[in-house]
Amino acid sequence: MTFWKSAGLAAFLLLSLSAAAPPAEEASWRARAARVTITRDDWGIAHVRGERDADAVFGAIYAQAEDDFPRIEANLLTALGRMAEAEGERALWQDLRQRLYIDPQTLQADYRRSPAWLRDLMDAWAAGLNHYLATHPDVRPRVLTRFEPWMALSFTEGSIGGDIERADLRQLAAFYDGQGPRSARAAPPGPYEERRASNGIAIAPGLTRDGHALLLINPHTSFFFRSELGMESGEGLHAYGASTWGQFFIYQGFNERVGWMHTSSGVDSVDEFAVAIARRGRRLFYRYGQALRPIRTQRVTLRVRQPDGRLAARSFTTYATHHGPIVRAEGERWVALALMNRPVPALQQSWLRTKARDFASYMRVAALQANSSNDTIYADADGHIAYLHPQFVPVRDDRFDYRGLVDGSDPATDWRGLTPLSALPEVRDPRTDWLYNANDAPWRAAGPDSPRQDAFPRYMDMAGANPRGDHVTTVLGRARALNAEGLRRIAFGTWLPFFERATADLDRAWANLPRTDPRRARLERPVALLRAWDKRWSADSEATTVASFWGEEMWALAGRQRPPHGNMWEAMNAFSDADRLATFTRAVDRLEREWGSWRVRWGEVNRFQRNDGAIVQTFADARPSIPVPFASARWGTLASFASRAWPGTRRWYGTSGNSFVAVVEFGPRLRAWAVTAGGESGNPASPHFNDQAGRYASGNLRPVYFYRADLAGHIARTYHPGQ
Incomplete structure (x- = not known):
C-alpha cells in the first residue's frame, strides 16, 4: 500500500546535503591527499600509491571519480535505492526492491560495529569522493553531493547485477502498486535474458613452457562497467585489475603472489518461499508448520523526481517473513525472497582477498563465507591453481526443488545454516594441470579431475553445460607447453562449437x-x-x-x-x-x-562504437565504428561480443562481452598483459576515451606496468589528489 506527498525541503536534505564541508574536514582531506601519489601511465590508467591502505583507497576512488564520476554516482544510487531521485518514476520499483534489503539506518549501525581497520577504509573512501567534489566545483552530481562512509556497505560485491535482481520488478510492482497486496497477482514472466558471461582459466606450472602458473581473467560484462587500476601501500597492498566504479577494491585481478578471477555461478543461493496468509483482525500472519507467525512490516519512503524537477515522497508498507521480504504474490500465497545480506563480511572478504599471499591466506578470507554468486579461478606464485565454489551456500533438504517456489509454510524447507567450505565443490592442483569456469557447472572444471555431480546436492548448480565449456575443455585437453601468448591465443580462439x-x-x-x-x-x-x-569467426566471414x-x-x-x-x-x-x-x-x-x-561479411555487421560518455549510449551507423571479429559467447567463443541492431541502425553494435581481458604469469617477477574495452576514461574529450578500441577488437593485449620500474618511460603525469 502506498501514498504520495509533496517533498518539503527540510525532509529531504538529511541524506544528501549540498553544503560546503567544514574547513577542518577539508584540511584533513588535503593532508591525506599529500600522502597519496597518483601516476597515470600512457594509457591513462591510474597507479595509486599511499602510505597506508586507507590512503590508497582515498587515492583510488579519487582517480575513479576523475575517470567517470557519473558511473560512480549511478552505481551508488542503484545500491542505495535512490535512483528515482534522478530518473523519476521509471526507477521507483528498482529502488523499492533495493530498499527491501538495504536500510540506511541499518547500514549506519553496521558501519559503527565494523572493525576499526574497515571503518578506516570506508572513511577514506568517502573522503576521497568528497575531496574530488570539493576540488571539482564544475562537476554537478545528479543527487549525491556528499558521501558518507556507511554508504560503502551498500555496494560490497563487484558482480554485474546481483542476487537482488532475481526479484522481478513487474511482479514487485503488481504486489505493491497501491491497489492493496491482497489483490495483487504475479505479473507474467519476463523474456529470457542471455546470462552475463565470463571466463577464467588457470594453468599449473606442469603445463607451461617456463614452469610458471598462468591465469586468464576475462569478465564479460556491460562495457565500461569497471575501471582498470593499480593500488599500492606501505602496509603490504599491491594489487592490480578491474575495480567496479564506486568500489575501493580490485574485484578481478592479482597481486604479486596471487590472482583471482570471478565468474557468475550457477549455484542456487537465492530462493523463493511461498506462504499462506491469514488475517486476524487488523494483523497479518503467515502459516508456519502448525502455528501462525506475524508478518513483519516496515515503512519505506522513497523520493521520486517529478517532471518539473521537484521531489515527491512515495511511501510503502513492506512485508517480510523470517525467510526474507515479500516480493510478489502467487495466487493467494505471498512469496518471500531469501538471499545473502551480509554487507560487513562481504566488504571484508572483497578487500582482504586482495592482500592474500598464498592459497592458505586466500582460504582464510574465503572462510568469511560472504560470496554468494561467484565461482573463483585461482592461481599463485607457488604454482597452485584452484576452482572455488561460492562460499555462501545455504544447507537445504535436497528432497525439495529449490529452482522454483518451495512451500515456506513447511519448516523442512528452511535454510539450515551454511555449507562448510570442506563440503563445497572444489578443485585444487588437478593432475590435468588446468582448470576453468565459463559460467557452467563445475562438473568438468578440470576434465577427469573434476568434482562428481552425484556427490553434491542438486542446488550446487542450476546452470548446466554451455558451448564455451565444450570449447575450453577441448583446447585445454590438447594444450602443451603453454606460455602467456599461448593462453592469450586460447582466450581469442575463433571456434564456435x-x-x-x-x-x-x-x-x-x-x-x-x-x-x-x-x-x-x-x-x-x-x-x-x-x-x-x-565454424570459426572472422571479420571477413x-x-x-x-x-x-x-x-x-x-x-x-x-x-x-x-x-x-x-x-x-x-x-x-x-x-x-x-x-x-x-x-x-x-x-x-x-x-x-x-x-x-x-x-x-561479419565485420560489416558487427561493430564497436564509443561516441559519447553516456551510460546508455546512442548508436548511429553514420558515426565512426570499427569491425569486431568475435561473436556472441552464446555460440561457444571465449572472446565474446554481444551485439545487436539498435533503433535506427542496420549494423549491430556491442554493449557487453569482453570488457577487461588480462593474462598473468606468476614467475619470479610477475608479468601481465591486459586490454580494456574502449579506454579508461569516460570523458569523450580524453585521449584515453577510446584509445584501446583497436587493441580490444584485435585481442592485442598491452603490457601491464605492475612495478614502479615498469612505468619508466610510460608516465604521463604524477600528482596528488586535488592537484
Missing part, C-alpha cells in the same frame, strides 16, 4: 525437404555456405554473419519453448526440423531485407 551440431542438423533437415518444397531452392546456397564453413542471424532466431524461439529452468542450448538442440528450417528462413529473409543480400 555450438554450430558444429546445429549446422549438421540444419543440413539434414534441408536435405529431407520434398523436392517440390520451394525452400529447397531458396535455402540451398545459404545451407551450403554453412556446410562448408569451418560471411558464414559467421548467416550463423549469427540464425542464432538470434533460434535463441528467441528457445526462450519461448524451453521448459521452466531449462537449458537454452539443450532446448535449441531439441528443435524439430520444422523449427530449424523456419528459424533459418527468417534469418535469411532478414539479411536480405536489411542488407540487400544474405552474403555480408
Whole structure:
C-alpha cells in the first residue's frame, strides 16, 4: 500500500546535503591527499600509491571519480535505492526492491560495529569522493553531493547485477502498486535474458613452457562497467585489475603472489518461499508448520523526481517473513525472497582477498563465507591453481526443488545454516594441470579431475553445460607447453562449437525437404555456405554473419519453448526440423531485407562504437565504428561480443562481452598483459576515451606496468589528489 506527498525541503536534505564541508574536514582531506601519489601511465590508467591502505583507497576512488564520476554516482544510487531521485518514476520499483534489503539506518549501525581497520577504509573512501567534489566545483552530481562512509556497505560485491535482481520488478510492482497486496497477482514472466558471461582459466606450472602458473581473467560484462587500476601501500597492498566504479577494491585481478578471477555461478543461493496468509483482525500472519507467525512490516519512503524537477515522497508498507521480504504474490500465497545480506563480511572478504599471499591466506578470507554468486579461478606464485565454489551456500533438504517456489509454510524447507567450505565443490592442483569456469557447472572444471555431480546436492548448480565449456575443455585437453601468448591465443580462439551440431542438423533437415518444397531452392546456397564453413569467426566471414542471424532466431524461439529452468542450448538442440528450417528462413529473409543480400561479411555487421560518455549510449551507423571479429559467447567463443541492431541502425553494435581481458604469469617477477574495452576514461574529450578500441577488437593485449620500474618511460603525469 502506498501514498504520495509533496517533498518539503527540510525532509529531504538529511541524506544528501549540498553544503560546503567544514574547513577542518577539508584540511584533513588535503593532508591525506599529500600522502597519496597518483601516476597515470600512457594509457591513462591510474597507479595509486599511499602510505597506508586507507590512503590508497582515498587515492583510488579519487582517480575513479576523475575517470567517470557519473558511473560512480549511478552505481551508488542503484545500491542505495535512490535512483528515482534522478530518473523519476521509471526507477521507483528498482529502488523499492533495493530498499527491501538495504536500510540506511541499518547500514549506519553496521558501519559503527565494523572493525576499526574497515571503518578506516570506508572513511577514506568517502573522503576521497568528497575531496574530488570539493576540488571539482564544475562537476554537478545528479543527487549525491556528499558521501558518507556507511554508504560503502551498500555496494560490497563487484558482480554485474546481483542476487537482488532475481526479484522481478513487474511482479514487485503488481504486489505493491497501491491497489492493496491482497489483490495483487504475479505479473507474467519476463523474456529470457542471455546470462552475463565470463571466463577464467588457470594453468599449473606442469603445463607451461617456463614452469610458471598462468591465469586468464576475462569478465564479460556491460562495457565500461569497471575501471582498470593499480593500488599500492606501505602496509603490504599491491594489487592490480578491474575495480567496479564506486568500489575501493580490485574485484578481478592479482597481486604479486596471487590472482583471482570471478565468474557468475550457477549455484542456487537465492530462493523463493511461498506462504499462506491469514488475517486476524487488523494483523497479518503467515502459516508456519502448525502455528501462525506475524508478518513483519516496515515503512519505506522513497523520493521520486517529478517532471518539473521537484521531489515527491512515495511511501510503502513492506512485508517480510523470517525467510526474507515479500516480493510478489502467487495466487493467494505471498512469496518471500531469501538471499545473502551480509554487507560487513562481504566488504571484508572483497578487500582482504586482495592482500592474500598464498592459497592458505586466500582460504582464510574465503572462510568469511560472504560470496554468494561467484565461482573463483585461482592461481599463485607457488604454482597452485584452484576452482572455488561460492562460499555462501545455504544447507537445504535436497528432497525439495529449490529452482522454483518451495512451500515456506513447511519448516523442512528452511535454510539450515551454511555449507562448510570442506563440503563445497572444489578443485585444487588437478593432475590435468588446468582448470576453468565459463559460467557452467563445475562438473568438468578440470576434465577427469573434476568434482562428481552425484556427490553434491542438486542446488550446487542450476546452470548446466554451455558451448564455451565444450570449447575450453577441448583446447585445454590438447594444450602443451603453454606460455602467456599461448593462453592469450586460447582466450581469442575463433571456434564456435555450438554450430558444429546445429549446422549438421540444419543440413539434414534441408536435405529431407520434398523436392517440390520451394525452400529447397531458396535455402540451398545459404545451407551450403554453412556446410562448408569451418565454424570459426572472422571479420571477413560471411558464414559467421548467416550463423549469427540464425542464432538470434533460434535463441528467441528457445526462450519461448524451453521448459521452466531449462537449458537454452539443450532446448535449441531439441528443435524439430520444422523449427530449424523456419528459424533459418527468417534469418535469411532478414539479411536480405536489411542488407540487400544474405552474403555480408561479419565485420560489416558487427561493430564497436564509443561516441559519447553516456551510460546508455546512442548508436548511429553514420558515426565512426570499427569491425569486431568475435561473436556472441552464446555460440561457444571465449572472446565474446554481444551485439545487436539498435533503433535506427542496420549494423549491430556491442554493449557487453569482453570488457577487461588480462593474462598473468606468476614467475619470479610477475608479468601481465591486459586490454580494456574502449579506454579508461569516460570523458569523450580524453585521449584515453577510446584509445584501446583497436587493441580490444584485435585481442592485442598491452603490457601491464605492475612495478614502479615498469612505468619508466610510460608516465604521463604524477600528482596528488586535488592537484
